[in-house]
Amino acid sequence: MTETRAPLASLVTVGNELLYGQTVDTNAAWLGRSLAQLGFRVTRTFTVGDDPGPIQAAVGSAMEDADLVLVSGGLGPTPDDLTKAAVAQLLGREIGLDEELLQKLAARFRAAGYDRLPTPNRSQAEVPQGSIVLNNPQGTAPGLGLETDSCLVVMLPGVPRELRSIFEGDLTHLLRRRFARRLEPVQHRTIHTTGVPESRLSELVSQLLPRDMGPVSLAFLPDLRGVDLRLTARGVAIEEGEAWLTRIEAALEPVVSKWRFEAESGDVAEALNHALAGAGMTVATAESCTGGLVAKRITDRPGSSEVFVGGVIAYADAVKVEQLGVSPEDLREHGAVSEPVALQMAKGVRERFGASAGVGITGVAGPEGGTPEKPVGTVWIALAVADMAEARLVRLPGDRDAVRERAAQAVLGWLHRKVSGREQGR
Amino acid sequence: MTETRAPLASLVTVGNELLYGQTVDTNAAWLGRSLAQLGFRVTRTFTVGDDPGPIQAAVGSAMEDADLVLVSGGLGPTPDDLTKAAVAQLLGREIGLDEELLQKLAARFRAAGYDRLPTPNRSQAEVPQGSIVLNNPQGTAPGLGLETDSCLVVMLPGVPRELRSIFEGDLTHLLRRRFARRLEPVQHRTIHTTGVPESRLSELVSQLLPRDMGPVSLAFLPDLRGVDLRLTARGVAIEEGEAWLTRIEAALEPVVSKWRFEAESGDVAEALNHALAGAGMTVATAESCTGGLVAKRITDRPGSSEVFVGGVIAYADAVKVEQLGVSPEDLREHGAVSEPVALQMAKGVRERFGASAGVGITGVAGPEGGTPEKPVGTVWIALAVADMAEARLVRLPGDRDAVRERAAQAVLGWLHRKVSGREQGR
Numbered sequence: 001m002t003e004t005r006a007p008l009a010s011l012v013t014v015g016n017e018l019l020y021g022q023t024v025d026t027n028a029a030w031l032g033r034s035l036a037q038l039g040f041r042v043t044r045t046f047t048v049g050d051d052p053g054p055i056q057a058a059v060g061s062a063m064e065d066a067d068l069v070l071v072s073g074g075l076g077p078t079p080d081d082l083t084k085a086a087v088a089q090l091l092g093r094e095i096g097l098d099e100e101l102l103q104k105l106a107a108r109f110r111a112a113g114y115d116r117l118p119t120p121n122r123s124q125a126e127v128p129q130g131s132i133v134l135n136n137p138q139g140t141a142p143g144l145g146l147e148t149d150s151c152l153v154v155m156l157p158g159v160p161r162e163l164r165s166i167f168e169g170d171l172t173h174l175l176r177r178r179f180a181r182r183l184e185p186v187q188h189r190t191i192h193t194t195g196v197p198e199s200r201l202s203e204l205v206s207q208l209l210p211r212d213m214g215p216v217s218l219a220f221l222p223d224l225r226g227v228d229l230r231l232t233a234r235g236v237a238i239e240e241g242e243a244w245l246t247r248i249e250a251a252l253e254p255v256v257s258k259w260r261f262e263a264e265s266g267d268v269a270e271a272l273n274h275a276l277a278g279a280g281m282t283v284a285t286a287e288s289c290t291g292g293l294v295a296k297r298i299t300d301r302p303g304s305s306e307v308f309v310g311g312v313i314a315y316a317d318a319v320k321v322e323q324l325g326v327s328p329e330d331l332r333e334h335g336a337v338s339e340p341v342a343l344q345m346a347k348g349v350r351e352r353f354g355a356s357a358g359v360g361i362t363g364v365a366g367p368e369g370g371t372p373e374k375p376v377g378t379v380w381i382a383l384a385v386a387d388m389a390e391a392r393l394v395r396l397p398g399d400r401d402a403v404r405e406r407a408a409q410a411v412l413g414w415l416h417r418k419v420s421g422r423e424q425g426r
Numbered sequence: 427m428t429e430t431r432a433p434l435a436s437l438v439t440v441g442n443e444l445l446y447g448q449t450v451d452t453n454a455a456w457l458g459r460s461l462a463q464l465g466f467r468v469t470r471t472f473t474v475g476d477d478p479g480p481i482q483a484a485v486g487s488a489m490e491d492a493d494l495v496l497v498s499g500g501l502g503p504t505p506d507d508l509t510k511a512a513v514a515q516l517l518g519r520e521i522g523l524d525e526e527l528l529q530k531l532a533a534r535f536r537a538a539g540y541d542r543l544p545t546p547n548r549s550q551a552e553v554p555q556g557s558i559v560l561n562n563p564q565g566t567a568p569g570l571g572l573e574t575d576s577c578l579v580v581m582l583p584g585v586p587r588e589l590r591s592i593f594e595g596d597l598t599h600l601l602r603r604r605f606a607r608r609l610e611p612v613q614h615r616t617i618h619t620t621g622v623p624e625s626r627l628s629e630l631v632s633q634l635l636p637r638d639m640g641p642v643s644l645a646f647l648p649d650l651r652g653v654d655l656r657l658t659a660r661g662v663a664i665e666e667g668e669a670w671l672t673r674i675e676a677a678l679e680p681v682v683s684k685w686r687f688e689a690e691s692g693d694v695a696e697a698l699n700h701a702l703a704g705a706g707m708t709v710a711t712a713e714s715c716t717g718g719l720v721a722k723r724i725t726d727r728p729g730s731s732e733v734f735v736g737g738v739i740a741y742a743d744a745v746k747v748e749q750l751g752v753s754p755e756d757l758r759e760h761g762a763v764s765e766p767v768a769l770q771m772a773k774g775v776r777e778r779f780g781a782s783a784g785v786g787i788t789g790v791a792g793p794e795g796g797t798p799e800k801p802v803g804t805v806w807i808a809l810a811v812a813d814m815a816e817a818r819l820v821r822l823p824g825d826r827d828a829v830r831e832r833a834a835q836a837v838l839g840w841l842h843r844k845v846s847g848r849e850q851g852r
C-alpha cells in the first residue's frame with residue numbers, strides 16, 4: 001500500500017432490490033470507476049435497504065473516514081424513497097421547499113403536457129437546508145450535496161442514466177473544485193479494435209510490447225463487439241504518464257492499425273459515420289436477421305442524417321423481392337441465407353435509395369430456423385460500394401442476441417475498414 | 427415494517443476490483459437472491475478492498491446484528507488473498523493444516539496431471555481452527571464456516587462459478603439445518619406497465635391499495651420503458667403468501683389493466699408479438715427518428731417472423747416519398763415531423779408491405795434539429811390498423827438515446843393496447 005494524499009471516497013447504495021439481488025448494483029461499479037478516474041481512492045461500499053435506520057448507520061459509518069460519501073438511490077417521488085429525509089436527519093438539517101427548484105419542476109411537467117405538477121413530484125423540490133443542488137438533465141430528482149465539517153455528502157438518484165448525467169455534469173465540477181489539489185488522477189488510453197479475436201490480438205501484442213512498460217499496465221477488454229486495449233498509467237505526473245502512454249501506443253500501432261477505430265463513444269458506427277462524411281459518401285441498409293439493428297447502430301450517432309439515407313428491413317421474402325429486387329429464382333434455389341441474396345440486397349438498397357454504399361445482411365439468428373448446412377449463427381454480409389459488390393460468410397457463436405449483435409458489428413466494422421482505406425478488395 | 431423472526435444475513439464482498447468498478451459485483455446480487463429464497467432477511471452488504479483492516483472492520487460490523495455473515499472473495503492461493511487470515515485473527519482462531527483437505531487437494535491436482543501440489547495451493551489446505559469445510563466442486567478453494575456465540579461466519583471464494591456451487595451444495599444443507607425453523611421464504615409477483623408515468627401510477631395505486639396489505643409490500647421500479655410494480659410477500663407460509671399476492675394484485679387490477687402487459691422478458695414487444703399472433707395479425711414499420719429501433723425491438727423476440735413482415739427506415743425525405751408514398755406537398759407544408767407525415771408513413775408501409783398493421787414514427791431525437799415549435803423530444807407516432815389510422819404527438823424528455831427509446835416504447839405500448847383490446851379509438 002503506497003502512502004497517498006488522495007481524497008478518500010465511500011459509497012452507500014440504497015435499495016431493497018439491491019440487497020435482494022433483483023437488481024445488480026451497476027451504480028457502485030460505475031461510481032467506483034468514475035471516482036478513481038477523477039483521482040479518489042475508494043475505500044468502502046455499503047448497501048442497505050429502503051429503511052432510515054440502516055441508511056443513517058451506513059452514511060454515519062462512511063463519514064468516519066471518508067472525505068466524500070456518495071449515497072445513491074431512494075430519491076424518487078414515491079413513499080419508499082427515504083434517503084433524503086434519513087440523511088437530513090442524520091446531519092441535523094431541516095427540509096424545506098426550494099422555490100427555484102419547484103418552478104423548474106413545474107416547467108418541466110408543463111412542457112411534457114401536464115396541467116399541474118403531480119403531488120408526489122412536489123416532494124422532489126424539498127431539500128435539506130444548505131443543500132448544493134446538482135442539476136439532473138435526465139429526470140426530476142436533483143442531486144444534493146451537503147457539506148459537513150469533515151466531509152462532503154452527496155445524494156444521487158438511483159436510476160443509472162440520471163445518476164451518471166448528474167455525476168458527469170454538476171458533480172464533477174463540484175468535486176474538481178472542492179478537492180482540486182489532492183486528486184491523483186489515473187490516466188487511461190483506450191485503443192478500440194473490432195474484427196479480430198482477443199486471443200489472436202493478445203498473441204500479436206505480446207510480440208511487440210516493450211519490456212519496460214514504466215508506470216503503464218495493459219488490459220484486454222473484450223465484448224461482443226470487439227476488443228478494447230486499455231493502457232493505464234498510475235502514480236506519475238500527468239505529463240510523464242502521457243509520454244509513457246504515447247510511447248506504448250506507438251509500439252502497438254503496427255499490430256492494431258488494421259482493426260483499430262477511433263470513437264469517443266467506443267462505437268465503430270461513430271468512426272464509420274465520420275469516415276463516410278469525410279469521403280462524401282452515404283449509406284443505405286438492407287437487413288433481414290438483424291431486423292433494423294444495423295440502421296439503429298448508425299442512427300444512434302448524432303448527425304447521422306448526413307450519411308444515412310435509410311433502409312429496408314426485409315424480414316419476409318416478399319419484401320426482399322418487391323422492395324429490394326432480389327431474384328425469386330435465387331431465393332428458391334439458394335435460400336434466403338445465401339451469397340446471391342445478400343449481394344442483391346446490398347446492391348438493391350444502394351440503387352433504390354440512391355446511396356453511395358449499400359449493406360446487405362441475411363442469416364439465421366435462432367433459436368429456431370437452423371439446419372445442418374446452415375446452423376444458427378450462419379450469416380451472409382455484403383457490401384456494395386460504387387461498382388464493387390462483395391459478400392462474406394461469417395459463422396457467429398452465441399444466442400439470438402449475440403448473433404445479431406455480432407452480425408451487425410461485423411458489417412459495420414467491415415464497411416469502416418473499407419471506407420477508411422484499411423482494407424482494399426479481398 | 428412487520429416484526430420478523432427470520433434470520434438476518436449480511437454480506438461482505440472483498441476485492442479492489444469491486445471497489446474500483448473493474449468488476450461489477452454480481453456475487454452480492456446472486457447471494458442476496460439466494461438467501462432471500464432460502465428465507466433469510468438480508469440487511470446489509472459491505473464491499474471492501476484486499477486489505478486486512480477493512481475486511482476485519484466490515485466482518486466485525488456485520489456480526490453485530492446478523493445471524494449469518496457471508497464473506498466472499500480473497501480465498502485464492504495468491505498473496506493478495508487475505509480474507510482467511512483476517513477473519514481467523516478477528517475471531518481468535520489459529521490456522522492449521524487440515525490433513526484430509528490436503529489429501530483431497532493433492533488428489534485433485536494429480537487427476538489434473540500434476541506430479542505434485544503446487545506450493546501456493548498448499549495454503550488452501552490451511553484452515554482456521556474449528557472450521558466447517560464446505561466442498562467446492564468447481565475449484566480448489568473450499569468454503570469455510572466458523573461458528574461464534576451469536577453468529578455463523580462463512581467464507582466463500584469470489585469466482586462466481588465456485589461460490590455458486592458451494593452455496594447450492596454444502597452451504598444450503600448447513601443453513602437449512604442450522605436455521606431450520608426460523609427460515610421465512612420470500613415470494614414475488616411483478617406487474618409490468620408501460621405508457622403511464624411513475625408519479626401518476628403511484629397516485630392511482632395509492633387510492634386503491636387496501637389498507638391491510640398483510641405480509642405484502644409494494645415497490646415501484648421505473649425505467650425508460652415503463653414502470654414495474656413488484657409485490658413481495660414475506661414472513662408467511664407459501665400458500666398464505668400466494669393468497670395475499672393474488673388479493674392485492676386483484677385490488678390493483680382496475681388501475682393497471684389499461685397499461686399492463688404480460689411478458690416473461692419484461693419487454694412489451696414480447697406481449698405485442700403474442701397479441702398479434704393471437705389476433706392473426708402482422709405488422710410493418712416505417713421509422714424516421716428511431717432509425718430501426720422499433721423493428722429491432724420486435725425482432726429481438728424469437729419467433730417474430732410470424733408477425734413481422736418488414737419495415738422501411740425513412741431517414742431522408744426522398745425515401746419517405748418514394749418508398750412510402752408520403753406526399754411531397756405535406757412534407758413541404760407541415761415538415762417531416764408532423765401529423766400527416768406520420769399517418770402517411772404508417773398507412774404507406776402497411777399497404778406496400780401487405781401487413782395488417784402499420785407503424786409510423788417521425789420526430790426530433792436531437793441533439794441537433796430542434797426548433798422553438800418542435801423542440802428535441804417532439805415525436806409523432808401513428809398506427810394504421812384495418813381502415814383506422816391515428817396519430818399522436820408525444821413530447822419526450824432526455825437525450826438522443828432516451829428520446830429514441832421512449833418513442834419506440836410509446837408506439838409499441840400503444841399498438842399492444844390496441845391489438846389486445848385495451849384501448850379503442852381515442
